[in-house]
Amino acid sequence: MEKKKKKTTAKDSRPPLLSVRGLSEASGVPSKKIRAYIEAGLLPEPAKKRGKTPYYDKSCIPLICLIDMFHSKYGLPVKIIKQVLEDMGHEKVITEGRDLEKKLNRARELPWFERDFGIDNEPLLTKKALVLASGLSLKELEDAIGQKMIMPGENGLFSKNDLEIALMLSRLKKTDAKTGTILLDFLTMQLHTIESxxxxxxxxxxxxxxxxxxxxxxxxxxxxxSFDVVRSLLPVCYKQLLGRKVAELSKKAAGTQRKS
Incomplete structure (x- = not known):
């Protein structure tokens, strides 16, 4: 008696979905890295979830390989890769891998990554050397790093710019406690404004x-x-705007004194 052939449904004909482990085996990229890329938002939403385990379409394999090449081999920061992906949209990224590769290659050429790669503003000092050169204590330096006032390179070393900021902090430390605290708050605020x-x-x-x-x-x-404009214009604008605010403060203080 002949066995009846099982009918192939549309559901059965779909390509199998892959777990992170399956993606790792297919792409050669370690599972730990793939999970990090998922957490960073570099991969599209999983096609399916079983409990807490996500499953992805095999079309994600070339994308994972491309992401890993640009991040691990070329050192392109994750946030930049994410920005390119978001700009294109994940659906377009999957279907137009070559276009993504071109855009990532263009991103590698941007001059703003020079500090990350140590091409131009080469980090020179270890943490110990920066402490000795600036006069800050190790705790004060670590506090400044925690507040993102001083930022070591990816190799953990510090640049000439970091040394200048450390020296400025060291000078503030020598003023009286009250004035030093206020000036430090100003410096922190200014650095964060510049960063923005x-x-x-x-x-x-x-x-x-x-x-x-x-x-x-x-x-x-x-x-x-832009740097030349900021360098010449900023001191003038800063002095003018600050002068106006100080004048306003003087008027308010005088008005308060008259009322009292």
Missing amino acids: LVEKEFDTFFQNVINKNITVDDAKAMAEN
Whole structure:
């Protein structure tokens, strides 16, 4: 008696989904790395979940290989890879892998990564050397690092710029406690404001380079011009705006004294 052949349904014909372990075996990228990429939001949402275990379509394999190549081999930061992926959209990324590779290659050429790779502003000092050169204590230096006032490179070393900030902090330490605390708050606020300004400027240049509105050389020239403008304009604007605020403060203080 012949056995009846099992009918193949549309559900059965779909390619099997892969767990993180399956993706690792297929791509050659360690499971630990793939999980880190998932947590960073570099992969699309899983096609299915069984309990807490996510399962992905096999179309994610080339994407994982590409992400790992640019992050592990070329040192492209995860946040930059994520920005490119979000700009394209995950669906487009899966179908247009070559376009993604081109955009990631363009991102590698951007001059803003020079500090990360130590190409231009080469970190020179160890933590111990920075403490000795600046006069800060180890705890004070670690506090400054924790507040992102001083930022070591990926190799854990510090640049000339970090040394300048450390020396400034050391000078503030020598003032009286009350004045030093206020000035330190001002310095922290100013550094965070500058960081925010640079991030916004970077995003503008980055999007235009990635979308081919301007070339990397154009962006580099614009960044240099921007630095010159800020360097010449910022002290004038800062002095003028601060002068206005001090005048307002004097008026308010005088008004309060008259009322009392």
